[in-house]
Amino acid sequence: MDLNEALYTTRAMRRVKPDPIPDEVVASMMDAAIRSPSGGNSQNWRWITVTDREKMAQLGEWYAEAWKQLNETFYAGRVEAAREKGDDSTLRVMNSAQWLADNFASVPLVVFPFHRNDPSGASIYPGVWSLMLAARGHGVGTCLTTVLGIFKHDEVCELLGVPEGKGWTNAAAVTCGYPLGRWGLAKRAPASDVTFSESWGNPPDWPEIGLPISLD
Protein backbone atom coordinates (compact mmCIF):
# COMPACT_ATOMS: atom_id res chain seq x y z
CA MET A 1 0.00 0.00 0.00
CA ASP A 2 1.03 3.53 -0.76
CA LEU A 3 1.97 5.69 2.23
CA ASN A 4 -0.35 8.54 1.27
CA GLU A 5 -3.24 6.16 0.69
CA ALA A 6 -2.81 4.99 4.29
CA LEU A 7 -2.26 8.46 5.78
CA TYR A 8 -5.29 9.92 4.01
CA THR A 9 -7.87 7.13 4.14
CA THR A 10 -7.34 5.55 7.56
CA ARG A 11 -10.56 6.91 8.97
CA ALA A 12 -12.11 5.73 12.25
CA MET A 13 -13.67 2.43 11.22
CA ARG A 14 -16.00 1.61 14.10
CA ARG A 15 -18.43 -0.65 12.25
CA VAL A 16 -16.64 -3.94 11.65
CA LYS A 17 -17.51 -7.56 10.92
CA PRO A 18 -17.08 -10.19 13.64
CA ASP A 19 -14.75 -12.27 11.37
CA PRO A 20 -11.46 -13.04 13.13
CA ILE A 21 -8.19 -11.45 12.05
CA PRO A 22 -5.49 -14.02 11.17
CA ASP A 23 -2.55 -14.32 13.58
CA GLU A 24 -0.01 -13.35 10.91
CA VAL A 25 -1.89 -10.09 10.32
CA VAL A 26 -1.94 -9.32 14.06
CA ALA A 27 1.79 -10.15 14.26
CA SER A 28 2.46 -7.83 11.33
CA MET A 29 0.41 -4.99 12.85
CA MET A 30 2.31 -5.32 16.13
CA ASP A 31 5.67 -5.55 14.36
CA ALA A 32 4.92 -2.23 12.65
CA ALA A 33 3.74 -0.64 15.91
CA ILE A 34 6.99 -1.29 17.76
CA ARG A 35 9.07 0.41 15.01
CA SER A 36 7.67 3.76 16.14
CA PRO A 37 9.71 6.28 18.14
CA SER A 38 9.67 6.68 21.93
CA GLY A 39 11.53 9.19 24.09
CA GLY A 40 15.18 8.13 24.32
CA ASN A 41 14.11 4.92 22.53
CA SER A 42 12.81 3.75 25.92
CA GLN A 43 10.08 1.51 24.41
CA ASN A 44 8.28 1.66 27.72
CA TRP A 45 5.29 -0.09 26.25
CA ARG A 46 3.35 -3.33 26.50
CA TRP A 47 0.43 -4.39 24.35
CA ILE A 48 -2.36 -6.86 25.03
CA THR A 49 -4.37 -8.35 22.18
CA VAL A 50 -7.84 -9.46 23.27
CA THR A 51 -10.04 -11.78 21.22
CA ASP A 52 -11.47 -13.98 23.99
CA ARG A 53 -15.27 -13.78 23.81
CA GLU A 54 -15.82 -13.88 27.58
CA LYS A 55 -13.41 -11.02 28.15
CA MET A 56 -14.96 -9.14 25.24
CA ALA A 57 -18.44 -9.55 26.71
CA GLN A 58 -17.27 -7.94 29.95
CA LEU A 59 -15.36 -5.21 28.10
CA GLY A 60 -18.44 -4.55 25.98
CA GLU A 61 -20.55 -3.94 29.07
CA TRP A 62 -17.97 -1.55 30.48
CA TYR A 63 -17.55 0.18 27.14
CA ALA A 64 -21.29 0.85 26.91
CA GLU A 65 -21.29 2.24 30.45
CA ALA A 66 -18.22 4.39 29.76
CA TRP A 67 -19.75 5.72 26.54
CA LYS A 68 -22.92 6.60 28.45
CA GLN A 69 -20.84 8.43 31.05
CA LEU A 70 -18.97 10.33 28.34
CA ASN A 71 -22.28 11.44 26.84
CA GLU A 72 -23.54 12.59 30.20
CA THR A 73 -20.37 14.61 30.92
CA PHE A 74 -17.89 15.79 28.26
CA TYR A 75 -20.28 15.19 25.37
CA ALA A 76 -23.45 16.45 27.11
CA GLY A 77 -25.65 18.32 24.64
CA ARG A 78 -23.42 17.43 21.71
CA VAL A 79 -26.00 15.55 19.65
CA GLU A 80 -28.70 18.16 20.33
CA ALA A 81 -26.34 21.00 19.34
CA ALA A 82 -25.33 19.16 16.15
CA ARG A 83 -29.00 18.59 15.26
CA GLU A 84 -29.83 22.26 15.75
CA LYS A 85 -26.88 23.37 13.62
CA GLY A 86 -27.54 20.72 10.97
CA ASP A 87 -23.99 19.45 11.60
CA ASP A 88 -24.33 16.13 9.80
CA SER A 89 -20.66 15.29 10.17
CA THR A 90 -20.83 15.27 13.98
CA LEU A 91 -24.13 13.37 13.88
CA ARG A 92 -22.56 10.69 11.69
CA VAL A 93 -19.60 10.35 14.09
CA MET A 94 -21.96 10.11 17.06
CA ASN A 95 -24.13 7.50 15.31
CA SER A 96 -21.10 5.46 14.42
CA ALA A 97 -19.76 5.76 17.98
CA GLN A 98 -23.13 4.61 19.31
CA TRP A 99 -22.92 1.57 17.02
CA LEU A 100 -19.57 0.71 18.56
CA ALA A 101 -20.97 1.10 22.08
CA ASP A 102 -23.84 -1.24 21.17
CA ASN A 103 -21.59 -3.79 19.43
CA PHE A 104 -18.24 -3.60 21.22
CA ALA A 105 -18.47 -7.23 22.35
CA SER A 106 -18.68 -8.44 18.74
CA VAL A 107 -15.45 -6.72 17.64
CA PRO A 108 -13.03 -9.55 16.77
CA LEU A 109 -9.87 -7.96 18.21
CA VAL A 110 -9.09 -5.12 20.58
CA VAL A 111 -5.50 -4.06 21.22
CA PHE A 112 -4.75 -2.43 24.58
CA PRO A 113 -1.48 -0.45 24.65
CA PHE A 114 0.07 0.39 28.03
CA HIS A 115 2.84 2.89 28.74
CA ARG A 116 4.74 4.35 31.68
CA ASN A 117 7.04 7.32 32.35
CA ASP A 118 5.29 9.01 29.46
CA PRO A 119 3.11 11.80 30.88
CA SER A 120 2.59 13.53 27.52
CA GLY A 121 1.70 10.41 25.54
CA ALA A 122 4.45 11.26 23.01
CA SER A 123 5.98 7.81 23.41
CA ILE A 124 2.88 5.68 22.90
CA TYR A 125 0.48 7.32 20.42
CA PRO A 126 2.90 7.25 17.47
CA GLY A 127 3.02 3.48 17.98
CA VAL A 128 -0.74 3.25 18.34
CA TRP A 129 -1.14 5.15 15.08
CA SER A 130 1.46 2.95 13.35
CA LEU A 131 -0.59 -0.05 14.43
CA MET A 132 -3.67 1.52 12.86
CA LEU A 133 -1.87 2.46 9.64
CA ALA A 134 -0.37 -1.02 9.33
CA ALA A 135 -3.85 -2.46 9.90
CA ARG A 136 -5.12 -0.27 7.05
CA GLY A 137 -2.46 -1.84 4.84
CA HIS A 138 -3.97 -5.24 5.64
CA GLY A 139 -7.51 -4.04 5.01
CA VAL A 140 -8.27 -4.05 8.75
CA GLY A 141 -10.30 -1.16 10.12
CA THR A 142 -9.48 0.33 13.51
CA CYS A 143 -10.70 2.94 15.92
CA LEU A 144 -8.66 4.62 18.65
CA THR A 145 -10.94 4.73 21.69
CA THR A 146 -10.03 6.09 25.10
CA VAL A 147 -13.25 5.96 27.12
CA LEU A 148 -12.44 2.63 28.80
CA GLY A 149 -9.16 4.11 30.04
CA ILE A 150 -10.92 7.24 31.29
CA PHE A 151 -13.90 5.65 33.05
CA LYS A 152 -12.95 1.98 33.63
CA HIS A 153 -9.17 2.03 33.97
CA ASP A 154 -8.83 -0.08 37.10
CA GLU A 155 -11.47 -2.60 36.04
CA VAL A 156 -9.81 -3.13 32.65
CA CYS A 157 -6.36 -3.48 34.23
CA GLU A 158 -7.67 -6.06 36.68
CA LEU A 159 -9.45 -8.06 33.97
CA LEU A 160 -6.31 -8.12 31.82
CA GLY A 161 -3.98 -8.93 34.73
CA VAL A 162 -1.93 -5.74 34.49
CA PRO A 163 0.47 -5.70 37.47
CA GLU A 164 -0.30 -3.04 40.07
CA GLY A 165 2.16 -0.43 41.31
CA LYS A 166 4.50 -0.70 38.32
CA GLY A 167 3.31 2.53 36.74
CA TRP A 168 1.57 1.02 33.72
CA THR A 169 -1.27 3.12 32.31
CA ASN A 170 -3.69 2.06 29.64
CA ALA A 171 -3.41 4.42 26.67
CA ALA A 172 -6.28 3.21 24.50
CA ALA A 173 -8.47 0.37 23.34
CA VAL A 174 -7.93 0.03 19.60
CA THR A 175 -10.82 -1.85 18.04
CA CYS A 176 -9.85 -3.87 14.97
CA GLY A 177 -11.90 -5.70 12.36
CA TYR A 178 -12.74 -6.00 8.70
CA PRO A 179 -14.81 -2.95 7.81
CA LEU A 180 -18.51 -2.81 7.13
CA GLY A 181 -18.09 0.73 5.77
CA ARG A 182 -15.84 2.21 3.10
CA TRP A 183 -12.40 3.70 3.41
CA GLY A 184 -12.19 7.33 2.51
CA LEU A 185 -11.17 10.84 3.32
CA ALA A 186 -12.50 12.08 6.64
CA LYS A 187 -13.72 15.65 7.06
CA ARG A 188 -11.04 18.01 8.30
CA ALA A 189 -10.41 21.74 8.54
CA PRO A 190 -7.74 22.56 5.91
CA ALA A 191 -4.10 22.54 6.99
CA SER A 192 -3.75 26.19 5.97
CA ASP A 193 -6.47 27.16 8.48
CA VAL A 194 -4.77 25.50 11.45
CA THR A 195 -1.10 26.10 10.60
CA PHE A 196 0.69 29.36 11.25
CA SER A 197 3.95 30.53 9.74
CA GLU A 198 6.63 31.71 12.22
CA SER A 199 4.07 33.10 14.73
CA TRP A 200 0.58 32.30 15.97
CA GLY A 201 -2.08 33.82 13.73
CA ASN A 202 0.19 34.36 10.72
CA PRO A 203 -1.24 32.33 7.78
CA PRO A 204 1.15 30.23 5.69
CA ASP A 205 1.98 31.36 2.17
CA TRP A 206 1.91 27.97 0.50
CA PRO A 207 1.39 27.07 -3.15
CA GLU A 208 -1.81 25.16 -3.93
CA ILE A 209 -1.24 21.41 -3.65
CA GLY A 210 -3.66 18.75 -4.78
CA LEU A 211 -4.64 15.56 -2.97
CA PRO A 212 -1.82 13.00 -3.33
CA ILE A 213 -4.35 10.18 -3.80
CA SER A 214 -7.21 9.62 -6.22
CA LEU A 215 -10.68 9.19 -4.77
CA ASP A 216 -13.23 6.94 -6.48
Place this chain on the structure above:
Amino acid sequence: MDLNEALYTTRAMRRVKPDPIPDEVVASMMDAAIRSPSGGNSQNWRWITVTDREKMAQLGEWYAEAWKQLNETFYAGRVEAAREKGDDSTLRVMNSAQWLADNFASVPLVVFPFHRNDPSGASIYPGVWSLMLAARGHGVGTCLTTVLGIFKHDEVCELLGVPEGKGWTNAAAVTCGYPLGRWGLAKRAPASDVTFSESWGNPPDWPEIGLPISLD
Protein backbone atom coordinates in the same frame (compact mmCIF):
# COMPACT_ATOMS: atom_id res chain seq x y z
CA MET B 1 6.54 5.53 -1.08
CA ASP B 2 5.42 2.21 0.32
CA LEU B 3 3.61 2.32 3.66
CA ASN B 4 5.85 -0.31 5.26
CA GLU B 5 9.00 1.44 4.05
CA ALA B 6 7.82 4.55 5.89
CA LEU B 7 6.63 2.74 9.04
CA TYR B 8 9.87 0.74 9.35
CA THR B 9 12.56 3.24 8.33
CA THR B 10 11.38 6.55 9.76
CA ARG B 11 14.03 6.64 12.44
CA ALA B 12 14.86 9.73 14.52
CA MET B 13 16.90 11.79 12.05
CA ARG B 14 18.53 14.41 14.25
CA ARG B 15 21.51 15.24 12.04
CA VAL B 16 20.19 17.27 9.12
CA LYS B 17 21.53 19.72 6.54
CA PRO B 18 20.68 23.41 6.82
CA ASP B 19 19.15 23.42 3.29
CA PRO B 20 15.61 24.82 3.33
CA ILE B 21 12.56 22.63 2.73
CA PRO B 22 10.38 23.84 -0.17
CA ASP B 23 6.99 25.33 0.74
CA GLU B 24 5.09 22.71 -1.25
CA VAL B 25 6.76 19.96 0.79
CA VAL B 26 5.85 21.69 4.06
CA ALA B 27 2.27 22.14 2.81
CA SER B 28 2.13 18.45 1.91
CA MET B 29 3.50 17.36 5.30
CA MET B 30 0.91 19.50 7.08
CA ASP B 31 -1.89 18.29 4.82
CA ALA B 32 -1.05 14.71 5.79
CA ALA B 33 -0.82 15.60 9.49
CA ILE B 34 -4.36 16.99 9.68
CA ARG B 35 -5.85 13.78 8.20
CA SER B 36 -5.05 12.00 11.46
CA PRO B 37 -7.72 11.13 14.05
CA SER B 38 -8.61 13.17 17.12
CA GLY B 39 -11.14 12.41 19.85
CA GLY B 40 -14.65 13.06 18.50
CA ASN B 41 -12.91 14.54 15.40
CA SER B 42 -12.35 17.67 17.52
CA GLN B 43 -9.17 18.69 15.64
CA ASN B 44 -8.23 20.80 18.64
CA TRP B 45 -4.82 21.50 17.16
CA ARG B 46 -2.75 24.34 15.80
CA TRP B 47 0.69 24.06 14.24
CA ILE B 48 3.43 26.66 13.87
CA THR B 49 6.20 26.21 11.30
CA VAL B 50 9.38 28.05 12.26
CA THR B 51 12.19 28.76 9.81
CA ASP B 52 13.10 32.33 10.85
CA ARG B 53 16.81 32.37 11.74
CA GLU B 54 16.46 34.84 14.63
CA LYS B 55 13.73 32.77 16.25
CA MET B 56 15.77 29.62 15.62
CA ALA B 57 18.83 31.15 17.31
CA GLN B 58 16.78 31.81 20.43
CA LEU B 59 15.14 28.39 20.30
CA GLY B 60 18.57 26.81 19.86
CA GLU B 61 19.81 28.45 23.06
CA TRP B 62 16.78 27.23 24.97
CA TYR B 63 17.03 23.78 23.45
CA ALA B 64 20.65 23.44 24.59
CA GLU B 65 19.68 24.56 28.11
CA ALA B 66 16.70 22.20 28.19
CA TRP B 67 18.83 19.29 26.97
CA LYS B 68 21.37 20.05 29.71
CA GLN B 69 18.56 20.10 32.29
CA LEU B 70 17.28 16.76 31.01
CA ASN B 71 20.73 15.26 31.36
CA GLU B 72 21.05 16.56 34.91
CA THR B 73 17.64 15.16 35.92
CA PHE B 74 15.78 12.37 34.09
CA TYR B 75 18.84 11.26 32.13
CA ALA B 76 21.38 11.62 34.97
CA GLY B 77 23.94 8.81 34.81
CA ARG B 78 22.54 7.50 31.53
CA VAL B 79 25.70 7.90 29.46
CA GLU B 80 27.93 6.53 32.23
CA ALA B 81 25.66 3.50 32.70
CA ALA B 82 25.60 2.86 28.94
CA ARG B 83 29.42 3.07 28.79
CA GLU B 84 29.79 0.59 31.65
CA LYS B 85 27.35 -1.85 30.04
CA GLY B 86 28.86 -1.38 26.58
CA ASP B 87 25.37 -0.33 25.42
CA ASP B 88 26.40 1.17 22.06
CA SER B 89 22.83 1.71 20.94
CA THR B 90 22.09 4.12 23.81
CA LEU B 91 25.45 5.83 23.36
CA ARG B 92 24.69 6.42 19.68
CA VAL B 93 21.28 7.92 20.54
CA MET B 94 22.88 10.16 23.19
CA ASN B 95 25.61 11.31 20.75
CA SER B 96 23.05 12.05 18.11
CA ALA B 97 20.89 13.93 20.63
CA GLN B 98 23.93 15.94 21.71
CA TRP B 99 24.52 16.85 18.05
CA LEU B 100 20.97 18.20 17.87
CA ALA B 101 21.46 20.22 21.06
CA ASP B 102 24.67 21.72 19.61
CA ASN B 103 23.12 22.42 16.20
CA PHE B 104 19.44 23.09 16.84
CA ALA B 105 19.69 26.66 15.48
CA SER B 106 20.85 25.35 12.10
CA VAL B 107 17.86 23.05 11.58
CA PRO B 108 15.97 24.50 8.59
CA LEU B 109 12.43 23.88 9.89
CA VAL B 110 10.86 23.10 13.24
CA VAL B 111 7.15 22.35 13.53
CA PHE B 112 5.48 23.12 16.87
CA PRO B 113 2.13 21.34 17.37
CA PHE B 114 -0.25 22.67 20.04
CA HIS B 115 -3.30 20.95 21.46
CA ARG B 116 -5.98 21.48 24.12
CA ASN B 117 -8.61 19.40 25.91
CA ASP B 118 -6.37 16.42 25.22
CA PRO B 119 -4.82 15.33 28.53
CA SER B 120 -3.66 11.92 27.24
CA GLY B 121 -2.07 13.19 24.02
CA ALA B 122 -4.20 10.72 22.02
CA SER B 123 -5.50 13.52 19.80
CA ILE B 124 -2.19 15.13 18.83
CA TYR B 125 0.57 12.51 18.58
CA PRO B 126 -1.05 10.52 15.76
CA GLY B 127 -0.97 13.76 13.77
CA VAL B 128 2.62 14.47 14.80
CA TRP B 129 3.60 10.99 13.65
CA SER B 130 1.69 11.40 10.35
CA LEU B 131 3.68 14.59 9.79
CA MET B 132 6.90 12.66 10.32
CA LEU B 133 5.85 9.76 8.08
CA ALA B 134 4.76 12.15 5.33
CA ALA B 135 8.11 13.93 5.68
CA ARG B 136 9.83 10.57 5.23
CA GLY B 137 7.92 10.16 1.98
CA HIS B 138 9.49 13.44 0.80
CA GLY B 139 12.97 12.42 1.95
CA VAL B 140 12.80 14.82 4.89
CA GLY B 141 14.21 13.61 8.21
CA THR B 142 12.45 14.48 11.45
CA CYS B 143 12.84 14.06 15.18
CA LEU B 144 10.08 14.28 17.77
CA THR B 145 11.54 16.29 20.65
CA THR B 146 9.72 17.28 23.82
CA VAL B 147 12.39 18.91 26.02
CA LEU B 148 11.47 22.47 25.01
CA GLY B 149 7.89 21.84 26.05
CA ILE B 150 9.03 20.32 29.35
CA PHE B 151 11.63 22.90 30.39
CA LYS B 152 10.88 26.03 28.32
CA HIS B 153 7.14 25.89 27.69
CA ASP B 154 6.24 29.46 28.63
CA GLU B 155 9.26 30.99 26.90
CA VAL B 156 8.51 29.14 23.65
CA CYS B 157 4.83 30.09 23.79
CA GLU B 158 5.72 33.75 24.32
CA LEU B 159 8.27 33.75 21.47
CA LEU B 160 5.74 32.21 19.09
CA GLY B 161 2.87 34.44 20.20
CA VAL B 162 0.67 31.64 21.52
CA PRO B 163 -2.37 33.26 23.19
CA GLU B 164 -2.46 32.86 26.97
CA GLY B 165 -5.36 31.41 28.92
CA LYS B 166 -6.89 29.56 25.98
CA GLY B 167 -5.65 26.15 27.08
CA TRP B 168 -3.11 25.60 24.30
CA THR B 169 -0.20 23.34 25.25
CA ASN B 170 2.86 22.70 23.18
CA ALA B 171 3.11 18.99 22.38
CA ALA B 172 6.51 18.83 20.68
CA ALA B 173 9.14 20.49 18.57
CA VAL B 174 9.52 18.37 15.45
CA THR B 175 12.85 19.12 13.80
CA CYS B 176 12.83 18.70 10.02
CA GLY B 177 15.60 18.68 7.42
CA TYR B 178 17.30 16.68 4.71
CA PRO B 179 19.25 13.93 6.45
CA LEU B 180 22.99 13.73 6.90
CA GLY B 181 22.61 10.10 7.98
CA ARG B 182 20.94 7.08 6.38
CA TRP B 183 17.40 5.82 6.71
CA GLY B 184 17.11 2.42 8.28
CA LEU B 185 15.64 0.10 10.80
CA ALA B 186 16.02 1.33 14.38
CA LYS B 187 16.80 -1.08 17.20
CA ARG B 188 13.70 -2.37 18.97
CA ALA B 189 12.73 -5.18 21.30
CA PRO B 190 10.71 -7.68 19.22
CA ALA B 191 6.93 -7.31 19.15
CA SER B 192 6.52 -10.80 20.58
CA ASP B 193 8.47 -9.75 23.70
CA VAL B 194 6.24 -6.77 24.48
CA THR B 195 2.87 -8.08 23.34
CA PHE B 196 0.70 -10.37 25.42
CA SER B 197 -2.20 -12.49 24.25
CA GLU B 198 -5.48 -12.09 26.18
CA SER B 199 -3.72 -11.41 29.54
CA TRP B 200 -0.58 -9.70 30.80
CA GLY B 201 2.39 -12.06 30.70
CA ASN B 202 0.88 -14.54 28.26
CA PRO B 203 3.12 -14.67 25.15
CA PRO B 204 1.49 -14.55 21.72
CA ASP B 205 1.43 -17.69 19.60
CA TRP B 206 2.20 -16.08 16.25
CA PRO B 207 3.63 -17.63 13.10
CA GLU B 208 7.08 -16.34 12.09
CA ILE B 209 6.78 -13.32 9.84
CA GLY B 210 9.64 -11.74 7.92
CA LEU B 211 10.41 -8.04 7.51
CA PRO B 212 7.99 -6.53 4.96
CA ILE B 213 10.77 -4.40 3.47
CA SER B 214 14.16 -5.23 1.99
CA LEU B 215 17.22 -3.69 3.62
CA ASP B 216 20.26 -2.76 1.54
